[in-house]
Structures are given as C-alpha cells and as structure tokens.
Amino acid sequence: MNPSSAPPTAVSRADVLAARWHAQQLDRAPGTAASAGDVAVLDLGVQDTGPDGAAWALAVRGAPALGPGTLPPDLVLAWTLRGAPHVYRRADLCDVAVATAPLSEADAAKRVFDASKPLRAAGLAVLDALRTEARLEREIVVKPTVKGDLSTRLTQRLPEPHLRWCRSCGATHSYEQTFRLAALQAGLELEPGTSPPVLRRVPGLEPPLYGRLGGEATPRLDVVRGYLRFFPAASVQDVAGFLDAPVKDVRAHWPDDAVRVEVADDGVRPAERWALADDVERLRDAAVRHRDVGPGTGAQAVRLVGPYDLYLQLRDRATLVADVARAKDLWRVLGRPGAVLADGEVVGTWRPRASGRRLTVLTDPWVPWDARLTDAVAEQAESLRAFRGAGSVTVAPTAPTESPGRAR
Numbered sequence: 001m002n003p004s005s006a007p008p009t010a011v012s013r014a015d016v017l018a019a020r021w022h023a024q025q026l027d028r029a030p031g032t033a034a035s036a037g038d039v040a041v042l043d044l045g046v047q048d049t050g051p052d053g054a055a056w057a058l059a060v061r062g063a064p065a066l067g068p069g070t071l072p073p074d075l076v077l078a079w080t081l082r083g084a085p086h087v088y089r090r091a092d093l094c095d096v097a098v099a100t101a102p103l104s105e106a107d108a109a110k111r112v113f114d115a116s117k118p119l120r121a122a123g124l125a126v127l128d129a130l131r132t133e134a135r136l137e138r139e140i141v142v143k144p145t146v147k148g149d150l151s152t153r154l155t156q157r158l159p160e161p162h163l164r165w166c167r168s169c170g171a172t173h174s175y176e177q178t179f180r181l182a183a184l185q186a187g188l189e190l191e192p193g194t195s196p197p198v199l200r201r202v203p204g205l206e207p208p209l210y211g212r213l214g215g216e217a218t219p220r221l222d223v224v225r226g227y228l229r230f231f232p233a234a235s236v237q238d239v240a241g242f243l244d245a246p247v248k249d250v251r252a253h254w255p256d257d258a259v260r261v262e263v264a265d266d267g268v269r270p271a272e273r274w275a276l277a278d279d280v281e282r283l284r285d286a287a288v289r290h291r292d293v294g295p296g297t298g299a300q301a302v303r304l305v306g307p308y309d310l311y312l313q314l315r316d317r318a319t320l321v322a323d324v325a326r327a328k329d330l331w332r333v334l335g336r337p338g339a340v341l342a343d344g345e346v347v348g349t350w351r352p353r354a355s356g357r358r359l360t361v362l363t364d365p366w367v368p369w370d371a372r373l374t375d376a377v378a379e380q381a382e383s384l385r386a387f388r389g390a391g392s393v394t395v396a397p398t399a400p401t402e403s404p405g406r407a408r
Helices: 013-023 053-059 090-099 105-111 113-121 126-140 147-155 176-185 223-230 236-243 247-252 277-293 324-330 371-388
Strands: 009-011 075-079 085-089 163-166 171-174 188-190 198-201 258-263 273-276 302-305 338-342 345-355 358-365 392-397
Touching: 009 277, 013 223, 013 258, 013 277, 053 085, 053 371, 075 090, 075 176, 085 090, 090 176, 105 113, 105 126, 105 247, 113 126, 113 163, 113 176, 126 147, 126 176, 147 171, 147 198, 171 176, 176 188, 223 236, 223 273, 236 247, 258 277, 273 277, 302 371, 324 345, 338 371, 345 371, 358 371, 371 392
Parallel strands: 009 258, 358 392
Antiparallel strands: 075 085, 075 188, 163 171, 188 198, 258 273, 302 338, 338 345, 345 358
C-alpha cells in the first residue's frame, strides 16, 4: 500500500451511490446487453443464491433473460468467494481460479474458518490441506457427481485433521469451506439448477491446485481491484470483509493506483476510503450525470434486485442504509428480502410468493411511492413474471407480520 501525500478527493454520498449504480450497470435498460456475458460484474463474479440468483442479477443489468437456474454455454458456475456459488465467463475460468485463491497461507487459514485450527494443530499448512482435498476431489469426480456422494467418498480418503463431526448431518465429513474452496482448484464446476449440487469436470481445464495464489491475478479479475471498481470509495476493511481475508494481506496487495477519497456527508464511517485513480473523476461527477438521466427527466431507473445481488454485498452497509432497523431487515441472516432500488437508493424491499402459475411480489415501501415509482415497480414485477415463466403477477403490500423492518 502506497499512501499518497495528496489530499483526498471530496465526494458526496450521492456521488458514491451513483458511481456504484453506474459501475454495476444497473442503469442499463432491459435486454440491451449483446449477451449474458456482456455484463461487467462477471469480472468479480455474480453470486447464484436464491430462486432467481445469478440469472436475474444478469437480467437486471441488461442481459437477455435466461430463466432461473439456467446458463448459456459461455458462462460457468463455481464455488469461489466465501465458498458461495458464483457465475463467471467460461473463457475466464482458469484466471478466475487464480484470482479467487487466497493471497497467502494466513489468508487461506482465515477463509476456511474453524477448519484451520485442527489442521495447524496437526502441523499441516492450510494451503497444503486445500491442495490435498483438491487432488482427491479431482480423482473422485470423473463423471457428474452429486455433492453428497463426493463428500462421502472424500471422507473415506481424508486424514482425520480434515474431518469434523457435523451435528446437523449426523455424520463425519470434511469441513464445508475446505470442501467448497478446493472444488474449482480441482478443476470442477457446478451444474446450474441442480439441488443438491452436482459437480463435474470443467472441459479442458487442468486442475490448478493452488499453483498460483491471488496476488498473481490478472488486473481485470483481481478481486481487490474488482471490489474497488464496483464499490468505489471503499476501505481496506471493506475489501477484507468481502473476501473473508485478513486486513494485513489485503493492505499488502492494495493497488498502486488507488487514491484516497473523502465522503463529505458521511457521518457514520471514519474509515479511510479509496478509489482507483481512473474512477475518481467518474466518482466525483457521478451524481451530476445521474441527475441528467434520472428523476429530473422522468427517466428514473427502478430495479428489483435479489437478496444476494452484488449491489447489496457492500461491506459499508450504512452508506446505503443508515437506518438500523431497516438495515437489520434487509440483511437478516435468514429469509432476506430483495431490495427495491430507485436510481441507486433503497426505497423498499420485496419478496416473491408463487402459487401455481401465479406470482405475487410483496413490497414494503420505505418512502412514499408516487405513481411513477409504483408503475416502475409493476413493470419490474412483470419482467420477473416473464423471467420465471409465471402466468400472472400481482404487486401487493407486505403483511406487517412478514416485515419486521416496518416497526421502527
């Protein structure tokens, strides 16, 4: 990390949200992307969690509708950051394996959580343990294999420090994070739309086996740069939290072209914030450009994003939602709602309810919705109906018992 002696660039909260909104292409009109692969956030990975998942996240960024649980051949699904399933461009997958690998042994130990203690107690380096699991997973998966079958066969071949008793499963098996993080390094991808997950070999990909670590990533796919690119005005701690990596390692791999910024009206985060040098001018002018095409012209962009959409994966949550009760509801541990976004601001939450071919979008407005905003939400709900292949859709208010965030 090379701190600059120059004073930080002053920006506003509105600048920050507008810059992130544009960087993540949430301002793109539906269906305007040339293909599903023509979405910038695929460089960092699109998390595929929930019934709509990555396919809907791509659709709200202008990609052609894919339908839940489906991917075109040029995209691929793999367990990567935080052990979560993410979608990438298939052509990038070899470099993604490098970019999403730990930055160091200490980073590997942090990313596998409680698995590191027994491994280290047995004198095993965590990276070596991950390589062992990756080699075994590669040997076992010669044809598409259900996760449970792979886990059972892997458990039979792993030494004791790799294993734990799982109370919920009532069985002994590998630690979940080491199991997941080893899969791509074994050259394995996930079959889209399978539950339980099915793993298969990636055609033409030699198992990387942690031959290169995250510090050797290409700039476009580097996850530290990627976080700053899609969340300009972020802190080192934000990036570390997103990666589950030690702050020390993230600081050591901080981009040389990152410059300090200061959010003038940010009364909740004293942490030092940064942006890539190429993004500073865009960050400073983002709110002005945003207003030129936004509410002032009647062209307000509204999106219904899923609970695990990248826009909601920020670690400086108070920048987006300062209200504690509303933040608690939006980022609850279980049963998270999606967010209703209007030009980058959260103006409410939503939850889908399906009954046969009927889809209901339950909404909880946080601010008064005028006719234009109400119509825009209905239009997004219609897009979701078409995406899901439902016969009809209704937008209705959430019952008070379903929305703890309403009681403030």
